[in-house]
Amino acid sequence: MIHTQRSIKNRLFFIIVLTSTIVLLIAGLLFITFRMMQLKQDMTNSLTIQAGVIADNAKASIVFKDKDEASNSLASLQYDPQVIYAVLLNDENQVLARYQRPDSDLSKAPRIVDAFLTDSPIFSETERYLVHARPIYSQANKIGHVILYADFSRYRHLLAHTALVVGIVIILALIVALCLSYLLQKLISKPIESLADFVWTVIEGQNYELRVENKSYAEIERLSDAFNKLLEQIHYAISARDQAQMQLKKYSEQLQELVYDRTRQLENAKEAAEASSRAKSAFLANMSHEIRTPMNAIVVFTRLALNASESPHQQQQLKRALESVDLLLSLIDDLLDFSRIDANKMELDYQDCDLFEILTSINQMLTAKFVEKELEFIIDVSETVPRHIWTDSLRLKQVLINLLTNALKFTERGQVRLSISPDKNGPSPQINFSISDTGIGMDRKTLDRIFEVFSQGDVSTTRKYGGTGLGLSISKKLVTLMGGNLNAESRPGQGSRFSFSLPLKPVLAEAETDNAIAIDRSVPMPDVMVVEPRQQSRTHLVGLLQSLGCKADSAETGNGALNQLTRHHYRHLLISRNLPDIDALKLVRLIRAEPRLSGLSISLMDNLLGEQAIKQFSETDTPVGYLKTPVFDRVLLYRHLVSGQQENAPRILPQAEPPVQLLKLSCVLIVDDYHINRLLVMDILQDQAERFLEAVNGREAIEILQKEKVDLVLMDIQMPEMDGYEATRRIRQQLQLTSLPIIGMTAFAGESDRRQCYQAGMNDVMTKPIDIEQLRKIFHQLSKGQARFSAVNSAAGADPALTNYRLPGIDVESGLSRLHNDEKKYKKLLELFYNSYQGKENLLEDYLAQKNWAGAEAWLHALKGICANLSISSVNDSCVKLHQQLQNRSVEPKDLQQFKHRFTEVISGLRQVAESEP
């Protein structure tokens, strides 16, 4: 845990040992030095003494040269081992006596140097000896010298001995120091280690209530005290923190509980609200359904009564009743829509829609009102607007009708104009709808509130113009749902303008394609004169004609027209039914009477209401064309003008069906939970069926079908116990009655409802209120055996169904659904396709070989549009691919081969269909 090399223990040990070593060494050295000096001093002292003694004793023997005595005086030197040699000299420097230590290895006597023979004693050191020379005096007369030689070997020996002793002492002392330091360092490191151990105990045990009890040293005690204080603080802090955490935890738990409670409350509230909302929605839906059912009955019975009635007065009354019922129905519809939008339950049903069909339908619905108020109605569709758009036709129609009705309501004279044009301002293509009128207009305040619920200009307005006040609000919301924004601009007295833009998603076929099919630019267009008193309509019509390539002139009055006819030769004359000066029919007669104008073809223009009269006039009087106003469809106009010159039929457009003889069915099953509805249907069909069976729900219907043989089933969708979808599915799957025609009846005739009906296995769908004409039409088709389902399964059918053929590359299902399962129409269109394109598989190759890029592109473009419309998907895919490649002026041979293969495949498939026709 503790790094050994750095531990205090080791440091202490090291310090002690080092200190004692140094001290011991110094002491040892000092001792040895001192000993050296002492030894030397001893030596000199000893020599001095001995030399003095010899000098004194030998005086007489020196003076009287007694050699024996002199030798005797030197003999005492044998007791001093360090003196190895001695000489006595007299005053004539003659050697009187000599001494040599017997055991010394002195090979030759040391030389006596003159320097020794001084007047005072001297010491001299050589390498081997310490020499002491002393002069001998007697009564102040120098009588001789004594010279002693001391050997250093003894001195060295003693010194070495001393050093050895010192060394041993040092080593012993070190050992003792080591032992002591080992023992002593514990005194220091033990408390520190125990403190450290304690700290670890505290850390590992997380027990901050422990206290240190270490009183070994003042410093350690201080440290312990400080540590205890620290522990106290930590303990305090931790307990405070724990407390805070506990509290926090408690709070959070409380909060959680609170949140949980609130959430549950909210959930309950939400569930309650949702339940209430569901109940409301269901209530509204049911109510509308419940109301609709008796209303349907009222409508139908009123119509029947109207048909049966002879008295004009009664008829008038019945018509009023019908109008009121219509109003009531629309009110209910509005309420239902509003509640749906409000509950976010409104679902849009996007489809590939023919815009012109929508407009035609709108025209049909509103014509009567325009006629009634004598207002001009102009529909101005820009040339670049595609014919087919991807939208919810029902809702678009609803919005447009709402806005147009609104405009109608507040306009007394002038015109209402519906303009449709592509809006290229936004980042993505949009289509702009704009409804402008020349009505009373609104001030700013009113304009601000206009889209609010149940709001109209003011109360007086409501009284004057009627209306629910929901229309604009619903329209605004619907437009928002469809991705647009409904705006209104208006100034009092200057009319109003409502406009909105929707994202434009053109369906595969684009405007040009439609025109490419229908309008042949190569045909020279005739010169046309328009006789129209109403300025706006006139200008618009002239503009349309010019856009088609016609030279168009106009006249306001019949007389004006006559005047112009004398001046210029026209090929075609378009005359409004309502002329201010002359009756239009009279004008026609006048013109026909003029032989000069014999080549002139005449068309009368009138709204739908005038169609019958004009046709009658044409049959009985003189042939004239009928042009329905307002004119907005270029294709129709073109055809109208061209058919006047050329007899060839318009391509790929179905001709009207000839009337068919009705068949009588033996047994019809009517499934509806409302007795009155069943009665209604029976009433309508009483001439077409021998026998009726009734069931109140799907289950009963199945039971009946198990027993009885039935030719036709009319199936309500919304029923208790088992609804129409489920019943149909069981009839098809469990009873295996796959060839039995089943026709659904529903109040919500959205496209999705329709699809659901088809998916369940129904042959067709009718919307309530049941339109007598619609029912009869379906009935006719069925009796002809051409309804899709029966046709599929009738083995002996005269006209084999398309599904009997192998038609590779053609999505028959999708094609049929595009044409509302009108198999006959589809078949006819396919035959037309076959006739037009048979044997043309090499045409594209030829174009490409000639590098006629524009030709190839145009041909492909047209083919692509047609294939898309007819769901010839394989060829369409290839067309798209090749068309893209053509933009770069190069075509991959692989794709071209594929195109050719698919094209041939489709044509050969269609050959069977075409050849099977009688």
Added chain:
Amino acid sequence: MRIMQLLMKSVLLLALLLGQGWAMDQRELTIKAAYLFRLSLFVEWPPSSLNSTGSEPMRFCIAGDQGTTESLETLLAGKAINQHKIEVAEVQPRDDLSACHLLYLPEYIRSPHPFLQAAASHPILTVGETEAFYRQGGMIFLYNKDNRIRFAINEQAAKEAGLELRAQLLHLSQQP
């Protein structure tokens, strides 16, 4: 050494000048002078006679012969015992010998007695060369033996005269 050479030269010169008439030859005289000086090194006179710290001269009295005295004076000139310069003087038996510290009776003095008599009551070291001298109470008797000069000491006589002879000297004395 120098002294020795000087001595040798002096002796040679004397021999040339004086010729054959001398009783003692020069060589012997030189040795006698050295012996007289050496002996006085080991003798302690009483302070009344010779203060050890003082610087009064030490008087060597030579009996009888002027020639000998002069020779000795020459030989001992410049020598001193401690601070006491050595003076040489010729004495006769009737002379007062109280000033003498040493009395040398050369061989040719046949009757030493008068001299010994005169010196008796004084602390005078008497050195003689005859047996008669030694027998009549002379202190140090110099004699020849084996061709070397030796001496015998009458310790009793010295003591009586108040002189102290060093042990080392006594140790070297040999009875004839």
